[in-house]
Amino acid sequence: MIPYLEKRAEHSRTMVYISPFIALALTLLGGIMLFSLLGKSPAQAMYAFFVAPLTSLYGWAELGVKASPLVLIGVALSIGFRAGVWNIGAEGQLTLGAICGSCVALWLYQVDSVFVLPLMMVGGVLGGMFWASIPAFLKTRFNANEILTSLMLTYVALLLLSLLVHGPLRDPDGFNFPESRIFHDAASLPIMVNGTRLHLGAVFALIAVGGIWLLLSKSLIGFQIKVIGQAPAAGRHAGFSVNRTIWFTLLLGGGMAGLAGMFEVSGPIGQLLPIISPGYGFTAIIVAFVGRLHPVGSLFAGLLIALSYLGGENAQITLNLPIAVTGVFQGMLLFFLLACDVLIRYRIRFKPVSRFRHG
């Protein structure tokens, strides 16, 4: 019997929901093999990875801390991916958001006002939007591939951050360490649950999920994005502007990534450092795909990926597992998901080898 793929007449709506779970199961299976290869007891490792982090309230709060930027960026990126706009430079946009948010915080260092935080948020959003507007401009004006430009700008943004914390934004009383001043209370995000680090960003992530769900499923703009992503010619025929969509999706992604970056420095970190993100901007790509490019899906995917970060940290401490396992897990999850997606559009059938011989 040879397996082969048969195209379905319509996308399977069941498989849209089932395939992420198959992918998750396969990833866990892969994880068991990986841990065995690393010489660890799979059961112990799995426990350390996926259960132990969630045995305390603090752990759940940390899950929210890690998931907030992932969800914020992931839902925004999924809009772009639906339109066929491949913004993979969210990490750079996040960095610019963090820089701009910090600039506001440091500029208003002496000011103790409720307006500081909103101003920082505006700064963060504008910073991310500005960074995303560069690929948008280059794409719409010169047709330059946004994948490459947005990615190159990420490297530039990280260097810019390094430049600033080593220079102009360095804490004058900080013994020349490449760090900014620690933000004042007025510039720090309020904590949602006492005794944890869960901050206001989590609320914004939930709002983003709701807002983008509304945008995507009910609004004409969301409809335009879907049409242009699936059939650009049909979009043109309908009179939807491709350039406007490119600008919209990139600015949205950039703005949300910038906001997430500002939340990071103003919340869990509390100051500007040379490294402010463990690759949230890249991992959000996985979040978007694992979440089926759907806002609610991205919420769950964000939580799952956040758990893999927490689990990685925990497994490093308790089992001495390398932290890089997290990245492998995330990569595997995305691979398996992409592989399982075939079931949405195709059916797996089997045919006997000698099918054409019997007349």
Place this chain on the structure above:
Amino acid sequence: MVDILIPAIITIITASTPLVYAALGEMITEKSGVLNLGVEGMMLMGAVIGFIAVTQTSSVMLGILAAMLAGAGMSLIFAMLVLGLQATQVATGLALTIFGIGLSALVGQGLVGVAYEGIPKLPIPLLSDIPFIGPILFKHDILVYGSFVITVLVSWFLRKTRAGLILRAVGDSHDAAHAIGYPVIKIRCLAILFGGAMAGIAGGYLSLSYSPLWIENMSAGRGWIALALVVFATWRPGRVFFGAYLFGGITILQLHAQAMGAGVPSQVMSMLPYLATIMVLVLISRDQKKIKMNSPACIGQPFHPSS
């Protein structure tokens, strides 16, 4: 003057060599109509596996071979997903990069700080004694020579051989190629594997010769620059080579400028290769007609033989 010039040119060559390999490999993959954005991930795996093989066996050839196989192995995952399971090329390529970064870091855990003297230089007798030209062109390691040879070979393959013609045809119209009876999937699979092997060598060159050592994420975006180079070169091997040297040149110039303390912060200088990539992309992409005429028409499109 010559005392400065010769080492400078040599470093440019070493900085450009990995780009030549990675970009030529990706070019062949793209010529067959497949866009593999996983170059960075494949390079990193090539780098780490090559480094392990060399430090374990002390055989340069085995090290290079291991790097190649690592890259090809990674590309095989991509090929299975994209050709076998009809996954989106863009997303799968991104996944390959993310996976490669993670896996190489995991595999390379214990290697950080391990020393290796670098693969030996093979000066070509007589030729390497020619003043000026000798040290520049004929005192390199095997991978540098290999990059010259592979450029010529790829160019000859595409222009002069029937297999090269078939590869171009598959990238131009997979439906037509399928209708005539060419095995589109098989050809694309081979092209992807070649691209992977080349990216593996490119990574191997970084860890075995350029640095030589293993650090996490040591390719530092070179895989992405290679992707941009293919567009810059409008899918032509000679121009890929030229473009790689242009970027190698910029990288080295900024390093020298940093070393000489040009009064500009080092971070600004380090931005140059990335900014140059953007500039070059913009300059080339402006001419949409040219891109459209030169790019393989089927690039990025999924192919399923039944449809």
Place this chain on the structure above:
Amino acid sequence: MTKTNSPNPDSLLKLQDMTRSYPGLLANDQVNLTLNKGEIHALLGENGAGKSTLVKMIYGVLKPDSGQIFWQGKRIAINSPAAARELGIAMVFQHFSLFDSLTVLENIVLGLEAHEAGNNLEERIIEISEKYGLPLEPSRLVYSLSVGERQRIEIIRCLLQNPGLLIMDEPTSVLTPQEVETLFETLRRLCDEGMSILYISHKLDEIKALCRQATILRHGRVVASVRVQDETTNSLAAKMIGEDLGTVKMTSAHPPGELRFVVNKLDYPATDQLSVSLRQVSLEVRGGEILGIAGVAGNGQDELLGVLNGEVQTRPSSAIRIDNKDCAHQGPDQRRNLGLASIPSERLGHGAVPGLTLNENTLLTAHERMGLVRMGLIDFQKSEEFGCKIIRDFDVRCHGVEAEAGSLSGGNLQKFIVGREINQKPSVLVVSQPTWGVDAGAAQAIRVALRELADSGTAIVVISQDLDELIEISDRLAAICSGVLSRALPTAEVTLEQIGLMMSGVETLDNEASE
């Protein structure tokens, strides 16, 4: 094996009980066919009757589910196109298997086995092209060739293999009447030299003119196998269609009304080598009138649709007027608000989004005119009502408005798209290839609907490659050739020969000279 299975020794190719199914469709059901040496044999049937499936099995592109193939009396299996070519079977596809970015020579090399190509290929190409009247330049890049020239590449590629059987799939659908005549001469000559030709078509005149035998397919089954000379066009048509569809000439019920759609000396430069420049295009359509635009594929039809519906904008802004309002500078949505609807020739991905539901597809063009969006939010209930009405009015067979557009058959999706535009009661409708790849029943329904829309006062432009269709429904006829639109003549007065000249651009030149 029973005795009935032993084939006629004179036959070159004999097919027995060939069956092939697709998911949900029996494309070929026990098809039998016998083809003799030196014979031009017609395979006749409507779009979707199963002709292409059958020949793809002969050429090894598709594998039969069951059935037997005999070649020169011997039972064989054809597992690949290469195996078919090895036997001496060559095929010219309806959709050419050509590579735009390669040269003519490279394209021909790709169609041959490595050992067949040889050294003096270029000379052999020139030799054959001269012998059979198929002029071609081996070093030209394919994208720069006309459709007729491209077909010549395919034919020469086949002839280089000295085939015993040449299969031609709808070869004339892309040619002008004059080019068709040249092609027929070539085919007759090949036949005289002993080659067999399997000629696939649904055009009855051609089959009468060219073929000796005909096998007629309907819904995947052979309904008749006849000697062409014993049949009339009407009797062939009856066998092919199976029922009388009553194709009567539809003329306008009323005299034409006000001028509703005017295009004046419109220029549009080509964007790249693959597209055509439009030059000084002018046309006028009155309410109640259908203007037909004939032409061979690739002569600027797509570009014309694009500039008329606003997908691409042109200058000067006075070049296009809808109900006396300038609109050349406006996009598709603005023109739609002025009353211009359009139907592109490509259903999937242009007229409709295959992965979206019919309900969502109504929004594409109707969101503003039908008030389906309020304050930026979509009123799905209203769009559903609109979608259901289209499905009812135009008898779209599907499982409701939530069906994905891509799951509908070509005819039903086309009815849906046509219905979507017609139900918006446009004042001007521009439609390209309204019945391309659509089954006969749906095609007739669409033509009737277009005529009724015109009779209600709409000005309609129909761009089509199907001459019969244009003659049937249009009041005036023009033709487009190399981006130049000819003068429009009343359909009732125009002769087929005149149309042919218009389609090849000769008529237009005469006009320009005389003006």
